[in-house]
Amino acid sequence: MKQNLVEEERIQYLNHSPIRHRGDYLLYWMQASQRAEWNHALEYAILQANILRKPLLVFFGLATDFPEANQRHYQFMLEGLKETRAKLIKRGIKMAVKIGSPDTGVVEAAKRAVLAIVDRGYLRIQRTWREQAAKNLPCPLWQAESEVVIPVEVASDHEEYGAYTLRPKIRKLLKRFMRPVEEIQPEFSSLDLRPFEWETELSNIEDLIRTLPIDKTVPPVNLRGGTEEAKRKLRVFVTQKLPYYVKWRNDPTKNVLSEMSPYLHFGQISPLFIALQIVNADCDEPASQEAYIEELVVRRELAANFVFYNSSYDSWNALPSWSQKTLTKHSKDLRKYLYSIEELEHAKTHDQLWNAAQKELLLTGKIHGYVRMYWGKKILEWSETPQEAFRIALYLNNKYALDGRDANSFAGVAWCFGKHDRAFSERPIFGKVRYMSLNGMQRKFPVHQYIQKVENLAHQLEG
Numbered sequence: 536m537k538q539n540l541v542e543e544e545r546i547q548y549l550n551h552s553p554i555r556h557r558g559d560y561l562l563y564w565m566q567a568s569q570r571a572e573w574n575h576a577l578e579y580a581i582l583q584a585n586i587l588r589k590p591l592l593v594f595f596g597l598a599t600d601f602p603e604a605n606q607r608h609y610q611f612m613l614e615g616l617k618e619t620r621a622k623l624i625k626r627g628i629k630m631a632v633k634i635g636s637p638d639t640g641v642v643e644a645a646k647r648a649v650l651a652i653v654d655r656g657y658l659r660i661q662r663t664w665r666e667q668a669a670k671n672l673p674c675p676l677w678q679a680e681s682e683v684v685i686p687v688e689v690a691s692d693h694e695e696y697g698a699y700t701l702r703p704k705i706r707k708l709l710k711r712f713m714r715p716v717e718e719i720q721p722e723f724s725s726l727d728l729r730p731f732e733w734e735t736e737l738s739n740i741e742d743l744i745r746t747l748p749i750d751k752t753v754p755p756v757n758l759r760g761g762t763e764e765a766k767r768k769l770r771v772f773v774t775q776k777l778p779y780y781v782k783w784r785n786d787p788t789k790n791v792l793s794e795m796s797p798y799l800h801f802g803q804i805s806p807l808f809i810a811l812q813i814v815n816a817d818c819d820e821p822a823s824q825e826a827y828i829e830e831l832v833v834r835r836e837l838a839a840n841f842v843f844y845n846s847s848y849d850s851w852n853a854l855p856s857w858s859q860k861t862l863t864k865h866s867k868d869l870r871k872y873l874y875s876i877e878e879l880e881h882a883k884t885h886d887q888l889w890n891a892a893q894k895e896l897l898l899t900g901k902i903h904g905y906v907r908m909y910w911g912k913k914i915l916e917w918s919e920t921p922q923e924a925f926r927i928a929l930y931l932n933n934k935y936a937l938d939g940r941d942a943n944s945f946a947g948v949a950w951c952f953g954k955h956d957r958a959f960s961e962r963p964i965f966g967k968v969r970y971m972s973l974n975g976m977q978r979k980f981p982v983h984q985y986i987q988k989v990e991n992l993a994h995q996l997e998g
């Protein structure tokens with residue numbers, strides 16, 4: 536048996552119940568890592584099932600009231616889950632989906648389980664679900680971490696001040712944790728699913744969505760969910776765009792980003808898989824490989840560190856005291872422009888660049904990474920108070936972005952207000968928080984071309 540299949544630092548024991556030898560199957564509660572490959576929790580569950588000589592059942596609880604989620608997110612997620620289920624079946628593993636809160640659904644799904652294994656998520660709701668389930672399950676609940684390259688508590692045991700404090704720790708650990716995830720075959724696969732009369736079919740996503748009591752005010756976008764589509768996009772990125780990443784990643788007219796964030800958000804692709812594809816790529820621009828790993832591992836895992844160690848991650852209180860102080864000092868400064876949430880939501884400001892960014896978000900579920908910083912900074916500049924601006928930026932990001940409601944969403948918005956950044960020279964409204972201007976953007980890329988690109992897209996999609 537491959538006992539060292541998964542590094543032991545990726546495993547946590549969420550309760551101390553003894554293994555039930557009289558159960559019928561081992562349960563993998565899939566939640567954050569919604570994929571059938573490069574998934575430490577899945578392979579670890581197969582390993583334990585083989586050791587205990589039981590078949591494996593994968594369970595997914597489909598919460599219809601996930602905070603801030605709407606049809607745009609559900610459509611993308613369900614497309615991915617449908618593919619994952621088919622792939623699991625090919626590997627001889629059954630998957631049951633139950634509509635309802637996952638923490639209660641898993642208790643029912645584990646009725647005859649010897650042991651349950653869950654993947655790891657860092658947001659409050661994900662942690663609460665796991666805590667509740669650990670209390671109520673009739674069997675042990677173990678957790679295996681697969682959504683980061685370096686396990687979050689191994690990377691650091693406290694909230695990091697910024698990328699510069701986390702980077703050396705991550706760099707030291709990269710070699711040890713950049714190890715491919717080995718696939719193993721389940722040895723016991725006969726499992727009768729008939730007792731699970733609650734099982735939900737995924738064969739017709741549109742029909743399923745029609746029946747789900749979810750927010751349907753935000754339409755899906757033209758981006759297909761699922762591991763295969765994520766891998767296809769990654770191949771295009773590695774073969775055609777990676778060499779230009781370092782030079783053009785701040786130019787939204789150049790289209791050299793990887794577009795991995797929605798797939799990462801729903802766990803449809805493994806960050807470890809992406810990282811290995813990047814470092815092993817045949818690329819004559821090592822600075823691009825470096826720059827990408829900096830974003831994917833250092834910046835993304837700084838966001839995981841932030842939401843894991845800072846319980847106020849979704850509020851103004853998460854900001855460092857220097858930025859709260861300086862923004863409060865300038866909160867009464869005269870604002871030349873003030874916009875309501877509705878004006879911002881409908882892209883009705885005086886600033887054509889900002890409007891284009893917001894339109895891109897509405898139409899595609901994404902804003903180019905560099906423009907996104909400007910987008911967030913301007914909300915701070917045009918809102919009555921910094922606290923209100925924080926709330927609006929998070930609301931718009933999480934409502935419309937396909938990669939929204941992620942650790943990166945909270946870290947990204949907080950960054951616009953000084954989190955993980957340093958102080959700059961003092962100016963109105965922003966105080967010592969970094970400022971971004973339209974002139975600055977114009978020096979970086981042809982702003983009018985980006986605006987035209989979004990206009991063309993809008994005509995295409997609306998026409």
Ligand SMILES: Cc1cc2nc3c(=O)[nH]c(=O)nc-3n(C[C@H](O)[C@H](O)[C@H](O)COP(=O)(O)OP(=O)(O)OC[C@H]3O[C@@H](n4cnc5c(N)ncnc54)[C@H](O)[C@@H]3O)c2cc1C
Pocket residue numbers: 784792793794795796797799800830831832834835838902903904905907908910911932936938939940941943944945947948950951
């Ligand atoms: C106001 C604001 C809001 C943001 N909201 C989100 C969000 O909701 N979800 C989200 O995933 N990211 C968010 N980000 C971070 C960043 O903009 C996106 O991760 C990136 O644009 C995703 O596009 P990509 O996958 O093509 O990026 P690429 O440039 O190809 O990067 C590859 C991956 O690296 C990671 N990455 C890149 N930039 C950052 C960054 N600055 N911080 C952390 N990780 C990064 C992402 O996982 C990304 O998928 C936000 C940033 C800001 C300033």
